[in-house]
Amino acid sequence: MKYSTAYIRAGLVLSLILVLLTACGQPKETRADIFNPNGIKEMPVRDSYGTVNVPISAKRIAVTSQYAMDYMNAIGADVSLAPKPATGNYVFPPYTSEEQRDKLTVIEGQNGELDLNALAAEKPDLIITNNGDRATYDALTKIAPTAYIDPALDWRNELYMYSTFLDHDTAAKQFMNAYQQKFNGAKSKLSPIIGTSTVAALSMQDNKLTLHNNVKDGVGEVLYQDLALKAPEGMTTGSESSPVTLQQLQTMNPGYLFISTGIKDDTTAALNKRMAASPDGAIWNQLAAVQAGHVYIIDSSFFNDTPLAKSYAIDTMVKQLSAK
Structure with a gap:
């Protein structure tokens, strides 16, 4: 018995409608949804060395540095294991939330380096590292799947690479959008305060000064490119930071000076007193930033x-300068 053409067409239309309705009723697939039906527990993702099979739902993620942990925290990833810092007056930077600290198991080590045996004992599901030493990387891969992310990348590209391993691409985009809004808002707040004055950022260790330069790396990028602040004349553009003497600083003579002294609970008054008593105290006292x-x-x-x-650097500057 043959079916009529009309019945065949009607059946095809009905089948097409049912397929469309079924598809519309299904939730949008995520990357994990694609692999789960086949029972695949790992997915291949490219890192800075090549391809690594990453667990889809890693529960115990380890990082090998505070640097890597900062990137993970920026995209809202739960880090379970991290090395204990080598130095410092606190275990974590001040911008690390209590919730992030509470979730973390600190692995003992030497000079800020992870004890690999201690790490292995914690049985991580996934390790994220920015350590480019191949021998260390190979040792880590014997503990758990390990992804290496080259820290020499532009930090925005680096953030997106971190997000790729955990399917946190949306979180990375949200962070970047929020960051852009933050520095645009900060520019409008700082411009009336600073005006055309120059700004410099220094770190001090063992009475030696390091100047952070106007380059597309580090805090210099934040100050002079994102916030569009004016850099002192004579600042090098060849490296992220460079040693500087007080005599050189006097030649640059910045109108605003942000300085890390490495002394817990240090104050500007205490710093000025120490510097005034130093052999170059007269030079320090003549700096425009000090006098103002x-x-x-x-x-x-x-x-x-x-x-x-x-x-954090943007928040710090807005807070410090708005207080006066």
Whole structure:
């Protein structure tokens, strides 16, 4: 018995409608949804070395540095294991939330390096590292799947690479949008305060000064490119930071000075007193920033070259300058 053409057409139309209705009723697939029906527990993702099979739903994620942890925290990833810092007056930078700290197990080590045996004992599901030493990387891969992300990348590209391993691409975009809104808002607040005065950022260790330059890296990018502040004349553009003497600083003579001294609970008054008593005290006292009362003590994490640190640097400057 043959079916009529009309019946065949009607059946095809009905089948097409049912297919469309079924598709519309299904939730949008995520990357994890694509793999789960086949029972695949890992997915291939490219890192800075090549391709690594990453667990889709890693529960215990380890990082090998505070640097890597900052990137993970920026995209809202739960980090379970991280090395204990080698130095510092606190275990974490001030921009690390209590919730992030509470979730973390700190792995003991030496000089800020992870003890691999201690890490292995914690049985991580996934390790994220920015350590480019191949021998270390190979040792980490024997503990758990390990992804290496080259820290020499532009920090925005680096953030997106971190997000790729955990399917947090949306979170990375949200962070970047929020960061852009933050520095645009900060520019409008700082411009009436600073005007055309120059700004410099210094870190001090063992009475030696390091100047952070106007380059597309580190805090210099935040100050002079994102916030469009004016850099002192004579600042080098060849490196992220460089040693500087007080005599050289006097030649630059910045109108505003942000400085990390490495001393817990240090104050501008205490710093001025110490510097005035030093052999170069007269030079310090003649600096425009010192004479105008525009010297600000900052935490050393101001200079961390991570997304969260850049955001923290902006918050710090707005808070410090708005207080006067």
